Amino acid sequence: MTTTHAAFLPPPPSAARDDVPTGPLPTEPTVPDPPAPADGAPGRHARPRWEWPALGGLLLVTAALYLWDLSSSGYANQFYAAAARAGAESWKAFLYGASDAGASITVDKPPASLWVMGLSVRIFGLSSWSVLAPQALMGVATVGVLYASVRRRFSAGAGLLAGAVVALTPVAALMFRFDNPDALLVLLLTASAWATLRAVEGPRTTRWMVLAGVLVGLAFLTKQLQAFLVLPGIAVAFLWAGPVSLGRRVRDGLLAVLATVASAGWWVALVELVPASARPYVGGSQSNSFLELTFGYNGLGRISGDEVGSVGGGGRNGGGGWGATGITRMLGAEVGGQIAWLLPAALVLGAAALVLLARARRTDARRAEVVVWLGWLLVTGLTFSLMAGIFHAYYTVALAPAIGALVGIGGWLLWQRRAELWALALLAAVTLLTSLWSFALLDRSSQWLLWLRWIVLSTGIAASVLLLVAFAGGAAVARVGAALALVAGLLGPAAYTLQTVATAHAGSIPSAGPTVTGAFGGPGGGGPRGGFGGAGGPGGPQGARGGPNGTTQNGGGPGGGGMRGLLDGASVSAELTALLERDAGRYTWVAATVGSQNAASYQLAAQESVMAIGGFNGSDPSPTLEQFEAWVADGKVHYFVGGQGGAGFGGASGGADVGSQIEEWVAAHFTAQTVGGVTVYDLTQPSSSSSSTTSAA
Numbered sequence: 162m163t164t165t166h167a168a169f170l171p172p173p174p175s176a177a178r179d180d181v182p183t184g185p186l187p188t189e190p191t192v193p194d195p196p197a198p199a200d201g202a203p204g205r206h207a208r209p210r211w212e213w214p215a216l217g218g219l220l221l222v223t224a225a226l227y228l229w230d231l232s233s234s235g236y237a238n239q240f241y242a243a244a245a246r247a248g249a250e251s252w253k254a255f256l257y258g259a260s261d262a263g264a265s266i267t268v269d270k271p272p273a274s275l276w277v278m279g280l281s282v283r284i285f286g287l288s289s290w291s292v293l294a295p296q297a298l299m300g301v302a303t304v305g306v307l308y309a310s311v312r313r314r315f316s317a318g319a320g321l322l323a324g325a326v327v328a329l330t331p332v333a334a335l336m337f338r339f340d341n342p343d344a345l346l347v348l349l350l351t352a353s354a355w356a357t358l359r360a361v362e363g364p365r366t367t368r369w370m371v372l373a374g375v376l377v378g379l380a381f382l383t384k385q386l387q388a389f390l391v392l393p394g395i396a397v398a399f400l401w402a403g404p405v406s407l408g409r410r411v412r413d414g415l416l417a418v419l420a421t422v423a424s425a426g427w428w429v430a431l432v433e434l435v436p437a438s439a440r441p442y443v444g445g446s447q448s449n450s451f452l453e454l455t456f457g458y459n460g461l462g463r464i465s466g467d468e469v470g471s472v473g474g475g476g477r478n479g480g481g482g483w484g485a486t487g488i489t490r491m492l493g494a495e496v497g498g499q500i501a502w503l504l505p506a507a508l509v510l511g512a513a514a515l516v517l518l519a520r521a522r523r524t525d526a527r528r529a530e531v532v533v534w535l536g537w538l539l540v541t542g543l544t545f546s547l548m549a550g551i552f553h554a555y556y557t558v559a560l561a562p563a564i565g566a567l568v569g570i571g572g573w574l575l576w577q578r579r580a581e582l583w584a585l586a587l588l589a590a591v592t593l594l595t596s597l598w599s600f601a602l603l604d605r606s607s608q609w610l611l612w613l614r615w616i617v618l619s620t621g622i623a624a625s626v627l628l629l630v631a632f633a634g635g636a637a638v639a640r641v642g643a644a645l646a647l648v649a650g651l652l653g654p655a656a657y658t659l660q661t662v663a664t665a666h667a668g669s670i671p672s673a674g675p676t677v678t679g680a681f682g683g684p685g686g687g688g689p690r691g692g693f694g695g696a697g698g699p700g701g702p703q704g705a706r707g708g709p710n711g712t713t714q715n716g717g718g719p720g721g722g723g724m725r726g727l728l729d730g731a732s733v734s735a736e737l738t739a740l741l742e743r744d745a746g747r748y749t750w751v752a753a754t755v756g757s758q759n760a761a762s763y764q765l766a767a768q769e770s771v772m773a774i775g776g777f778n779g780s781d782p783s784p785t786l787e788q789f790e791a792w793v794a795d796g797k798v799h800y801f802v803g804g805q806g807g808a809g810f811g812g813a814s815g816g817a818d819v820g821s822q823i824e825e826w827v828a829a830h831f832t833a834q835t836v837g838g839v840t841v842y843d844l845t846q847p848s849s850s851s852s853s854t855t856s857a858a
Contacts, residue, residue: 356376358533793844
């Protein structure tokens with residue numbers, strides 16, 4: 162444990178330094194950047210007395226933000242919460258990431274994030290906290306790892322700024338308080354970047370690159386091909402700056418690839434080689450294949466929009482139901498307030514950092530770090546901007562570490578050259594640009610904190626002016642200008658983050674911050690969030706067995722959207738819950754229903770296994786009608802719950818329609834009853850008109 166902790170820390174100081182002059186601005190920087198030693202290690206920086214208290218404060222504030230009133234969101238995304246509960250009850254469901262303890266079908270992602278939540282539920286029992294607290298702790302860890310990476314090669318101030326940017330990013334506050342796989346994905350990828358940069362320092366390049374590869378492999382087991390979007394930046398940085406021969410760099414790079422394949426491939430091989438009858442159906446696929454899921458629905462289909470079984474992809478006409486694609490997508494109404502507050506600043510400061518370090522030696526670890534984060538930001542950002550398939554604004558949490566790192570690094574490098582007019586001018590320009598952009602983002606929320614935008618703008622203008630005159634005004638003016646610049650840059654996202662923390666979020670399409678004009682579900686908006694009921698509704702933050710009732714998000718009211726039950730689950734009455742619990746121990750599944758969200762709602766309410774027919778969209782061919790008939794004949798399924806929607810939605814996109822087939826068969830052979838406003842069939846009691854079912858029973 163001691164060794165692991167020490168590995169995240171920068172090396173001990175060799176000489177004290179003072180990064181901030183106390184007198185008038187000199188004509189040259191007070192402290193030039195130290196040259197990188199021959200082994201590629203970073204320069205040694207003294208630890209100012211305030212560093213440890215500041216770092217502790219940052220991590221404590223982050224933990225408070227992400228853990229505060231966490232239970233208000235109930236189980237957040239019930240789809241994943243139900244799978245975590247299933248994994249806590251059944252090791253088979255745990256291993257494969259099944260939606261239910263009976264292991265009929267998996268979620269439409271690999272199971273790494275479910276492993277974390279499943280272990281938490283197994284240890285602490287099922288609750289909102291046991292499901293969501295691990296995500297919050299992953300957020301704190303991400304801030305800490307990013308700080309450690311930036312601090313090691315630059316300064317404590319740069320690392321703290323990088324960490325603060327991530328902690329105060331609205332979509333980060335959303336997803337580190339939610340049970341989607343994105344929290345673990347971001348932590349693993351941030352750690353992989355840290356390990357790569359340790360390899361760049363040398364001399365033990367092999368072990369660090371292998372570790373980086375293992376982390377990327379685990380990220381693949383979290384969210385499949387999205388994990389690979391960081392690889393271009395990582396590969397370029399190591400192959401360019403690694404402090405060993407080119408041959409060894411190539412060798413270590415290939416070893417990292419092999420480590421990625423090994424750390425992810427064992428599970429892929431398990432799914433592909435184990436007979437289909439001995440494992441759950443691969444949710445999200447049409448052929449019961451994880452490889453098809455990887456390269457189809459969750460892979461190339463996300464890029465092209467041709468996602469078989471989707472509820473409505475982007476198509477080929479500029480994004481369709483998932484929003485318009487294009488180079489400005491990250492700045493648009495749906496995404497801008499989630500992630501883009503400091504995106505322009507990160508691009509400018511990242512480019513400035515590359516220019517400032519352009520003449521460094523090949524093995525310079527500082528420039529390599531800039532390459533990693535800039536490559537991460539560009540490749541991931543462009544992919545999100547141009548993908549025509551399923552896209553949700555919360556995906557952009559993957560950009561937060563890169564934005565934070567580039568702002569911290571670029572800002573610090575320019576501050577080190579504050580004795581030069583061009584550096585102050587560029588800092589002033591970035592500050593003004595950021596405040597103007599923050600004003601524009603805040604202006605999209607026509608009814609929320611109308612005064613805040615003017616404070617941000619006026620503070621940004623004042624900071625820009627002070628930074629410009631600091632060349633003649635002295636160090637005190639520069640420090641005041643820098644402080645105001647930080648306030649202007651962070652006040653907008655901090656306000657959005659606080660609003661996000663104070664609001665309960667649930668369903669499949671959560672969104673950070675207040676309602677904005679033009680976004681899905683907002684004034685003038687449309688698409689999945691408004692049309693599908695992504696904000697609140699009956700499937701909102703409602704806990705099992707009378708759990709917490711959360712408020713709806715972004716103005717969503719009771720009733721949700723038109724696709725209630727598909728993206729936000731079902732409303733479960735106490736009467737229906739009691740029915741499902743009756744004689745539950747006698748059955749593999751106490752009920753079956755169409756769609757994973759519906760099944761998750763019933764499963765969490767009754768805390769018993771419920772079969773999800775057709776998977777998430779109701780469009781996966783699982784189970785077949787013949788298989789379902791056999792299970793009913795064997796007495797494995799007690800009830801069928803219908804009438805909640807979700808059946809056949811995937812058919813329009815080429816998916817199977819087993820949900821409709823099974824529901825029609827059930828209606829023809831069993832008698833319907835209404836329980837808590839929902840149609841229920843007792844599959845152990847065939848109707849008198851069904852001789853075939855009577856015989857089978």
